[in-house]
Amino acid sequence: MDWGKGILITIIAFVGFMMTLVVISVRQDDIHLVAENYYEKEIKYQDQIEREKxxxxxxxxxxxxxxxxxxxxxxxxxxxxxNLQLFRPSDARLDQELKLDITEPGKTNVPLDQLKSGYWRVQLTWTENGVEFYQEKKINL
Known part of the structure; x- marks a missing residue:
């Protein structure tokens, strides 16, 4: 085999490898955005800063x-x-949102044992005496 055939085989192998990567990347369907409406959330971010303060x-x-x-x-x-939002960054299909309406005094327990183990972000947004608040915790189950 001479140099010309070796270079041609190398180029063909490289093009085949690149085409395989393109096909694999196009077939992926489990890519999730951080949030579906992230443009709208970005515009309202100043309100979020006020809730955190x-x-x-x-x-x-x-x-x-x-x-x-x-x-x-x-x-x-x-x-x-x-609202209590249970946010799974690695898989948006596991996200959950719970509505809260506190009617009894004392602390409220929300069980998380039904959730898949791993990294979660728990985001709580609530209104108390007409003022909006926000807290977030990052947890591992």
Missing amino acids: ASVNLDREVLVFDSQSKSMVLDLPVGAKG
Whole structure:
């Protein structure tokens, strides 16, 4: 075999390899955005900053992860309303959102034992006495 055939075989192998990578990347269907409506969320980000500042000024930790019981403990007053979003960055199909309406005094437990183990971001947005708040925890189940 001479140099010309070796170079030709190398180029053909390289093109075949690149075409294989293109086909594999086009067939992937499990690519998830961080959020479906991230442009809208970006525009409203100043409101999010205000909610985070308000929650820093609270005299209590509202969102606590109990690793023993695999649950989130919420310290919200009676009359508070909000959303608890369980966000799985690696797979958007596992995301969950729970509506909250606190009617009983004391701390509220939200069990997380039904969730798939791994990394989760728990985001709590709530309204208390007409003021909006936001807290986030990153947990591993």
